[in-house]
Amino acid sequence: MEDFSALATEFTPMIHHIIRSLSIYKNKDEYYQIGLIALWESNENFNKEYGQFHNYAYTVIKGRILNELKRHHKYETRNTPIDSAILEIKDPFSKLEEAFAIDNILHYTEGLTLNQQRWLLQTYLGNKTVTEIAEIYQVTAAAVKSWRKSALRKLKKQLIFHCK
DSSP states (O other): OHHHHHHHHHHHHHHHHHHHHTTOOSSHHHHHHHHHHHHHHHHHHOOGGGOOHHHHHHHHHHHHHHHHHHHHHHHHHHOOOOOHHHHOOOOTTHHHHHHHHHHHHHHHTTTOOHHHHHHHHHHHTSOOOHHHHHHHHTOOHHHHHHHHHHHHHHHHHHHHHHHO
């Protein structure tokens, strides 16, 4: 074991050089460990007929790190996270609820001007902001705010009248 510790200390700069030459910037420690394992295996499997140990170890370490890079790339390209919209389960009663909400909101549009109705429908059915509504109808945000202010005033009057 002491023999490998000395070998690991000697070849650590080489492993870091290989990591830098492959432009690895994420998970450097993981790739360093892979390099150490490859160094261990190259030490175990080395045969003098292969040539110098330094060259053999370099080839084995670089090859093992490249294989791991390929494996990680393959995993990342094939295993993308699932979009949460795909997983959203539709309630069978949601369309009924939506129709009920539309009927209720349409009831309140009575007595409103066209622009006030646009604001009400876009806000509560379309979940649009003032700026999005302004873009849809090609008006300023101030105009939409004016529609909102006058619509709310009329809706309050309707609500007070119905409560009496």
